Amino acid sequence: MHEMTLAEQMLQIIEEAAIAQNFTQVKTVWMEVGRLSCVEKEALRFCFSAVVEETVARRAKLEFIDIKGRGLCAQCECEMDINTLYDACPACGSYAIQIIAGNEMRIRELEVE
Amino acid sequence: MCTTCGCGTKHIHMDGDILYHHEYAETVGGHTHHMHASVINESRRVRIEQAILAKNNHFAQHNRHYLAQQGIFMVNLVSSPGSGKTTILIETIKALQNEIPIAVIEGDQQTDQDAVRIRATGVPAVQINTGKGCHLDAHMVGHAMEKLDLQSNSLLFVENVGNLVCPAAFDLGEAHKVVILSVTEGEDKPLKYPDMFHAADVMLLNKCDLLPYLSFDVSCAIDFARRINPALQVIQISAIQGSGLQQWIDWIKSGHQQAAQVVMTEKAIL
Structure with a gap:
């Protein structure tokens, strides 16, 4: 359940932003989650709701922004969408694919008051 | 929760003592009290653009920098429970401890049994108990490193x-x-479990002495692992019987030499 750690890290980022940007209530958290990242979204949603009790984010709605996986084939240099870490290149069949997007776990934006 | 990295250190023990980050005691419980000075009711958007693991990665870079300065070669052994990590470690220590200073950081949810097994070889070990936690993070490891009094070129x-x-x-x-x-x-x-095989540089295929009794297909396992990570180096071993261990020891020695060499070169330049 590393989602609990991730939720705690999210809260910490939000609390630091609350001090730096002077807000007292978070209404919405937009979080980017890459398809290939190590996050189970529903587990994270559950953990987030547990850690934000009695904090500035206690009423925050968590919105996920899905980022699709993109790979670059080291053999034929074509770019492609990928769904797993073991997808083969659709053009040449190679597994030597460098991930160029889809690993994201990032808070993009907050709606605050 | 540790206010520096947020890793929930209240539940984490190091050699039986509760691990507090140095800044933790001063700010514990301060989540909401310092935020009510100014009240703004208008809704607005705030750009954050911050990776969730940025803090951990910052601590990791700090650890890496220290290790590089000291010429210490650090290897992180990962696997499912029961794959033989501790036995591999003990055999590795036995093979190398007369040549190179070694220290070990042990991570388990509970008990110090692994650290006790490691200390029995004569090598210093710190046990981190993560409580409910399922992994070690860079902050815990940084504190364990402080506790170990690490030697240069180790x-x-x-x-x-x-x-x-x-x-x-x-x-x-x-x-x-x-x-x-x-x-x-x-x-x-x-x-x-592709993430782990993607993150690793080496795969040790352990318990190979049992292959005659199993239907395990070695080439298939290696093929699957290299679909995820084509650069993955694979070493087939039996920690109990010693087969393949020399190749693993040679890999460690080569990494250790490189880490020590970088420091020597930097000192020569200075």
Whole structure:
């Protein structure tokens, strides 16, 4: 359940932003989650709701922004969408694919008051 | 929760003592009290653009920098429970401890049994108990490093919590993650738990002495692992019987020499 750690890290980022940007209530958290990242979204949603009790984010709605996986084939240099870490290149069949997007776990934006 | 990295250190023990970060005691409980000075009711958007694991990665870089300065080669052993991590570590220590100073950081949810086994070889070990936590993070490891009084040009092994999922996401500042797969597990494990095989640079295929009694397909397991990570180096071993261990020891020695060499070169330049 590393989602609990991730939720705690999210809260910490939000609390630091609350001090730096002077807000007292978070209404919405937009979080980017890459398809290939190590996050189970529903587990994270559950953990987030547990850690934000009695904090500035206690009423925050968590919105996920899905980022699709993109790979670059080291053999034929074509770019492609990928769904797993073991997808083969659709053009040449190679597994030597460098991930160029889809690993994201990032808070993009907050709606605050 | 530790206010520096947010890793929930209240539940974490190091050699039986509760681990507090140095800044923790001053700010504990301060989540909401310092935020009511000014009240603004208008809704607005705030750009954050911050990676969730940025803090951990910052601590990891700090650890990495220290290790590089000291010429210490750090390896993070990761696997599911029961793959033979501690036995591999003990055999590795026995083979190298007369040549190179070694220290070990042990991670488990509970008990110090692994650290006791390591200390029995004569090598210093710190046990981190993560409580409910499922992985080690860079902050815990940084504190364990402080506690170990590490020698320059030494080897530092981290035996992560037995878990093939969560430790993949956490950089500790190691030179390499080494994943251990034992042949008593399924050959499709790399496909089932791809993140770990993607994060590792070396795979030790352990318990190979049992292959005659199992239907485990070695070439299939290696093929699956290399679909995820084509550059993955694979070493087939039996920690109990010693087969393949020399290749693993040579790999460690070569990494250790490189780490020590970088420091020597930098000192020569200065």
